[in-house]
Amino acid sequence: MQILEEMQSRGHEALTLLHHAPSGLRAALAVHSTVLGPAIAGVRLREQDEDLAIRGALALSESLTLKAALAGLNYGGGACVLMTPECGMDDPHAREALFRALGRQIRPMEARVVLTEDIGVSAGDIAFVAQETRSTLGMHTDTSAVTGYGVYRGMKAAARFALGSESMRGVRVAILGVGAVGRALATHLHREGARLTIADDRPERAEALAEDLDGVTVVSCEQILDAPCDILAPCGYGHSIRSTDVPRLQCRLIAGGEHHPLTRRGEDAVKEAGIVYMPDFAINAAGLIAAATTLDMNQAAERVYQTVGRITAAAEQYGKAPHVVARRMAERRIQLIGSLGGAGTWRSA
Structure with missing residues (x-):
């Protein structure tokens, strides 16, 4: 997979690989667009290899950009795909450590990324992330x-x-x-x-x-x-x-x-x-x-x-x-609101 070519063809801004050995954190974080505001990144947890995680993050983040734009939200699109640790996720303390490690790694990116739950991730998991960073959404939403x-x-x-x-x-x-x-x-x-x-x-x-x-x-x-x-x-x-x-x-x-x-x-x-x-x-x-x-x-x-x-x-x-x-509707809103400049300073929708 030619990652940079893939990113260029889809219009992505960034792709970051996250790693924390003690907790087993291995993740691909893709930011597709921050034109309308910080990128909402759905967090997924699945058993998969690195290549699939990267592909999934790139595809999902593009979809989130279009979804947020079409819904009239002042957010961009991102995605964070976690690979299941080799030790599994049965131990509740291990699960806490994994998601808190994710939160700590996201902390320096708070101005650009906001994490929320997706497949395999619960509101409780995002609550662990929220112990380490303010950049979370959806903890109180089913x-x-x-x-x-x-x-x-x-x-x-x-x-x-x-x-x-x-x-x-x-x-x-x-x-x-x-x-x-x-x-x-x-x-x-x-x-x-x-x-x-x-x-x-x-x-x-x-x-x-x-x-x-x-x-x-x-x-x-x-x-x-x-x-x-x-x-x-x-x-x-x-x-x-x-x-x-x-x-x-x-x-x-x-x-x-x-x-x-x-x-x-x-x-x-x-x-x-x-x-x-x-x-x-x-x-x-x-x-x-x-x-x-x-x-x-x-x-x-x-x-x-x-x-x-x-x-x-x-x-x-x-x-x-x-x-x-x-x-076209989603892209049109991104174009029009993005042309105003300074997007992302006000998040209410």
Whole structure:
């Protein structure tokens, strides 16, 4: 991987590798943009090698820039991907040490980076970080629950454009990944009467959810891409849909909580296939909005609903794909607000 070329092509400002041997801290911290303000960096913890951690941080940080901009927040985008220590994370003292070590390493970067939770990281973990640095957000927000509800509301707005109605009753929705966000999304959809097919790379998790929600069909992660459905909702770790998988898809809309379910090539492929794609940075922003503002779950989800509505209205007006419109809207705000100079001195949204 040519790291500098990758950073240049995406417009990144910085990439830092963090290391603290006693705690087992090994992390990649990417700052994509600070044009609108300090970079909100989602912190992820996963078992993966260094190359995957760097790739993940670069991709996620770009998505956070677009998400914050589109949501009207005065923040830029970053990402911090932690590699699971070899000793594991079962010892609570070891977990505390890991996240406090992260906080100490972030302390010199407080003017540029703000950490918040993401996959594998809890509000309690961010509270450990906060013992060492002021640059944290979201400790008192159930980010996954808020994000899941926001995806549900955004999906309804997208369905009005793609399916002709925002009602989910009888709509076939295939959810790939039923962790905290996917489970919350499934619960809201089930309550409205959607017909659900679910899959997870931990099959027992999907089976447990199916036991709680009547009438849910469980398939494998490979099978779900072939499932007849109206909406495919990727809610996994990223790049769940390869460009070569697109001809298999039987959906009319892709809308889920996952960051970067498609590559740029995949986005082109779904556009050619006539599938509407509502991008991650537009539809999964409610958790970030709630963490960065004083808005509650309903208010944050309503902001997502309104944003998706603006995207689809513009897409219909100009005959453009919604994911193209959404990116242009985010980039336009960065350009306009960035031109004022001195961004980042006032964080309220």
